[in-house]
Amino acid sequence: GGTIESREFASETLVRETLEEAGIVIKPExxxxxxxxxxxxxxxxxxxxxxxxxxxxxxxxxxEPEKFKKVVWFPLYSLPKNLTPTVAHVLEKYRRGILFSEFSSK
Known part of the structure; x- marks a missing residue:
């Protein structure tokens, strides 16, 4: 993930960050x-x-090998057990078709 830079739309940030971090080219549309x-x-x-x-x-x-040694695709219903609490929360909501949620990590 990344932070939106000045004058950037969210979709532009995602396109830029995906290429920078994962080497994949995606299009906003x-x-x-x-x-x-x-x-x-x-x-x-x-x-x-x-x-x-x-x-x-x-x-x-x-x-970014200093952050991630390797990256691997997983099926949505066969994810590894070591997900962060935030990622696990978001994926569970996504699987249930819930578009918005709130989460506290305090």
Whole structure:
């Protein structure tokens, strides 16, 4: 994920960050909003937009090996057990067709 830069739309941020971090080229017109999360933490609050796409170019790879040694595709219903609480929360809501949720990690 990444932060929206000045004068950037959310879809432009996603396109840029996906290429920078995963080496995949996606197009804004192929993005579908999957979930909106309002999250509270000890350091503040944030709204995160989650998108999905089924069209991309390139091969998935970690372009930030200091953060992610390797990246792998998983079927939605066969995910690893070591997901972060936030990711597990968002994916559960997505599977249930819930577009918006709130989550506190305080």
């Amino acid at each position: 192929h993005l579908v909003l999957a979930h909106v999360l309002h999250k509270k933490t000890n350091s503040g609050q944030r709204i995160t937009l989650y998108f999905k796409t089924s069209l991309w170019e390139g091969k998935l790879r970690s372009k």
